Amino acid sequence: xxxxxxxxxxxxxxxxxxxxxxxxxxPLLVAPFFFAFGxxxxxxxxxxxxxNKPSEKPS
Numbered sequence: 001x002x003x004x005x006x007x008x009x010x011x012x013x014x015x016x017x018x019x020x021x022x023x024x025x026x027p028l029l030v031a032p033f034f035f036a037f038g039x040x041x042x043x044x045x046x047x048x049x050x051x052n053k054p055s056e057k058p059s
Contacts, residue, residue: 022029
């Protein structure tokens with residue numbers, strides 16, 4: 001049991017380091033996922049994170 005939890009923890013830690021490495025090396029590859037995540041999480045003002053969607057604001 002403890003061996004399984006340790007291996008799972010190390011796999012999650014390696015995935016986190018891989019994500020940080022990808023974010024550092026290729027930010028344009030990882031950025032759309034974060035933008036989509038932020039857009040889905042932030043319901044009240046989605047235009048602040050994306051910036052180029054003027055459908056919410058009246059011109």
